[in-house]
Amino acid sequence: MVSPSTFRKKLYHWSSLHPRKDPWIEERDPYRIWISEVLLQQTRSDQARSRYISFLKRFPTLNSLANAKEEAVLLQWQGLGYYARAKNLLRAARILESDYNGIFPQTPAALSTLPGIGSYTAAAIASFAFGHPTAVIDGNVIRVLSRILGIPYLPDTSALKASWQELAQRYLDKSAPARYNQAIMNFGALQCKPAAPGCSDCPFAIYCEAHRSGRIRDYPAKKKKLPRHERHFNYFLMVDPDGKCAIHQRDHDDIWGGLHQLPMIETSNKTEAADFDDYRLKDAFPWILHPTRPEFLASKTAVLSHQLVHCIFYRLSCHAHSAKIKPLLSFENTQNLVNFAFPSVLRRFITDSLKKGLC
DNA sequence: AACGCGGGGAT
DNA sequence: ATCCCAGCGTT
Structure with missing residues (x-):
């Protein structure tokens, strides 16, 4: 089993070899980070990239968004799907203006009270904008840790959510939460991909339980199929x-x-x-x-x-x-x-x- | 705990 | 065809 310190060291080395060029990279402004994270909810970065640019052009500041009509925000969101995201963005913007004096709260707990901000997005904003030592848990993080550690379970109950948070927290680099969170998600997206992962040149292959057992497909477990x-x-x-x-x-x-x-x-x-x-x-x-x-x-x-x-x-x-x-x-x-x-x-x-x- | 919610790209 | 994406809110 790979130790947290070894994991971080190798993750950072991998990261230095695989720079990513997304427009929200290194961003520190909570408003802009928030927009990018909501865009990225269940959405690939390829699809979100151009929308991030145009959304910020149309609504450059929290105040401009809070004063917008819902129709205008939906128009900006057209074609992206999951339109509750757009409606919740507007609701949250208005709450931030009215109840928070336009200043983002800095803790995951406070952030996640806002509409459309759940545990992932709260951890992302808190760590990226404010350096808060909270590990993000998204599809990438689950896949990476699930495979390396041989844990098949998805965080789909409150108990499993809690143990995943605890596990992710142990691996988090608490001295550089933004860097670490960014790196592990990039690693999941580019190397430890859902299908056809790059195990042949993976720095964790020698530690990886899924790779060792030849059961990569079983980690993490599949969500159960839904009838249409x-x-x-x-x-x-x-x-x-x-x-x-x-x-x-x-x-x-x-x-x-x-x-x-x-x-x-x-x-x-x-x-x-x-x-x-x-x-x-x-x-x-x-x-x-x-x-x-x-x-x-x-x-x-x-x-x-x-x-x-x-x-x-x-x-x-x-x-x-x-x-x-x-x-x-x-x-x-x-x-x-x-x-x-x-x-x-x-x-x-x-x-x-x-x-x-x-x- | 289970379900509803879009659209698209990769395999 | 199938999977699943930097998830969240409601029931």
């Missing part, structure tokens, strides 16, 4: 005589909460254009007047972690009974659609439709 719920979303590209297009904001208690979409009818099965007669359209959309027969345009499946959302897109022309339009629905000029946040499957469809002149 299938859904059918029937979207209607509705164009009024002015060329405006109907959009509506989704409820917050379902996927893509708070984002926009086209008027939609969810069905339990696949549909075709003939399934939607005037009666059915008026039942679903009480404000609709003189709809033309829906025309099939496209179908596309959105693959989510827990759901398979089959989207079918139809087009129709109509008028709108303005008095019956609900608050969350509106007709927008098509050139204005770039100012609303859509889930990726809809953003792609809308972009294509504009290109083809369908709206």
Whole structure:
């Protein structure tokens, strides 16, 4: 078993040979670190990198974020997924302004009271910004320590979370928490990768229990597979005589909460254009007047972690009974659609439709 | 303790 | 096809 001091020494040596060039590297400002860490929650650095730059350009300071509208933050987050992250960023920014005088608290315990900041993000901000001696535990840290020490268990109960924290804490370099946390995560991401890890030139191969036993695949244990719920979303590209297009904001208690979409009818099965007669359209959309027969345009499946959302897109022309339009629905000029946040499957469809002149 | 929440890249 | 990503909040 590798001792903490040997582990750190070899980790730092590996680290010096594998410099990383992410824009948040060496960052000390808690606001910027916070943004990067939330972006990186369940998101690869390749995907987060450009978003980090653009988010900070749009919201350069805590104050600018706290004063933003949710719609603006969601627009910035468009296409990234897990949109609760964006909504929690805004909530936390407002709490930091109102309750903390715009100053970040410096301990993991205080940080983790903020919405969207859990144990990982709290440890990351505290160690990177303030040098707090707390070990981060993310997917990388778990994989590295799990393999080297031969511990298969994921921290998926409160007891296992506690023992993992205790273990990670023993290996942490308490004199340089930021450097250590950064290094072990980089090592996990670049060397001790989930699939095809670089064991042949790994500095820990001689200590590694997973490598010794030839059971690398068993460390750490796999999360149990989740069945995917299938859904059918029937979207209607509705164009009024002015060329405006109907959009509506989704409820917050379902996927893509708070984002926009086209008027939609969810069905339990696949549909075709003939399934939607005037009666059915008026039942679903009480404000609709003189709809033309829906025309099939496209179908596309959105693959989510827990759901398979089959989207079918139809087009129709109509008028709108303005008095019956609900608050969350509106007709927008098509050139204005770039100012609303859509889930990726809809953003792609809308972009294509504009290109083809369908709206 | 278990589940819901996106989207994408690597294998 | 499958895995899983610098996780978190709700139930």
